[in-house]
Amino acid sequence: MQRLKTNNFSLQHSLECGQAFRWEKKQNGFYYGLISNTPIKIKQEGNGLIFDSYKNKINTAHIKNYFALDLNLNEILSSIGKDANIARAATKYPGMRILRQEPWETLASYIIATFSNIPRIKKCINALSQKFGNEIEFDGMQFFTFPTIDALAECREKHLKLCALGYRSAYLLKTARMLRKKIENESFDLNSLKKLPYADAKSALLKFPGVGEKVADCALLFSLDFMQAFPVDVWVKRVMQEMYFSNKPISNRKIIEFAQGHFGKYAGYAQEYLFHYRRNHVL
Numbered sequence: 001m002q003r004l005k006t007n008n009f010s011l012q013h014s015l016e017c018g019q020a021f022r023w024e025k026k027q028n029g030f031y032y033g034l035i036s037n038t039p040i041k042i043k044q045e046g047n048g049l050i051f052d053s054y055k056n057k058i059n060t061a062h063i064k065n066y067f068a069l070d071l072n073l074n075e076i077l078s079s080i081g082k083d084a085n086i087a088r089a090a091t092k093y094p095g096m097r098i099l100r101q102e103p104w105e106t107l108a109s110y111i112i113a114t115f116s117n118i119p120r121i122k123k124c125i126n127a128l129s130q131k132f133g134n135e136i137e138f139d140g141m142q143f144f145t146f147p148t149i150d151a152l153a154e155c156r157e158k159h160l161k162l163c164a165l166g167y168r169s170a171y172l173l174k175t176a177r178m179l180r181k182k183i184e185n186e187s188f189d190l191n192s193l194k195k196l197p198y199a200d201a202k203s204a205l206l207k208f209p210g211v212g213e214k215v216a217d218c219a220l221l222f223s224l225d226f227m228q229a230f231p232v233d234v235w236v237k238r239v240m241q242e243m244y245f246s247n248k249p250i251s252n253r254k255i256i257e258f259a260q261g262h263f264g265k266y267a268g269y270a271q272e273y274l275f276h277y278r279r280n281h282v283l
Helices: 011-014 060-066 071-082 084-092 105-112 118-132 149-153 157-161 170-188 188-197 198-207 211-222 235-242 252-280
Strands: 001-007 031-035 038-045 048-053 137-140 141-144
Touching: 011 031, 011 038, 031 060, 031 141, 038 137, 048 084, 071 084, 071 252, 084 105, 084 252, 105 118, 105 170, 105 188, 105 211, 118 141, 149 170, 157 170, 188 198, 198 211, 235 252
Parallel strands: none
Antiparallel strands: 001 048, 031 038, 038 048, 137 141
16 A cells, blocks of 8 residues: 655545546445546545556556646635636645646547547446456456457447447447547557646647547646636536626637636636536525
């Protein structure tokens, strides 16, 4: 079992705010999930983390990176703290951080998440992983890695539909095949998008089937370090209309423009705090 001291971090708020879909808290108090397709269990005690992983493949460097512990959260909150709305959300969910997830899994997961809810999304992703991923036993339980691009590119749409993906099956399959072709022909890597300006990286993602503005911004924010990305779903649109637009009709594009101008370079953090706050509170 490894240990790591943390500062201004909440494991619970970070894992339960809706940005990741494969973590589950067990009765022993540990959260179980996968980092870099490696099964891990992790628990917070005070300002410290206790964790263990399959064959000890995950070390403190992995943990610091995944949970973005290198970032100064106080500085981020100061930057986005433009009004009482953010103050309330940050006070309610202290220590919540945006994760650095694996780009392919994040992109695919949010294609699956289109017009769905979190319980259904989790069910679909688990079914997909069981059918097309690799099985690993850890801590007396079975885990399944998220399918590789090749694994999904080689399957048939009807097999994806068995995972309850519905119409999203076609989008996921086409995206996997398009990605594989780009990797083979252009030595493309999703991580390479980090080197591009935000607008260019977003444009590149929007070329993939099933990737609209929300999916692109989710991939950019939750896996590629674009902290200015501001994904707009039903909940975010609702809270922005209620808190900033006097419940007047407003387009998603106008919401994004306002948020990035109002909150600045860490607008994505504002999005996640407002999203999580609104899902759990009636205004």
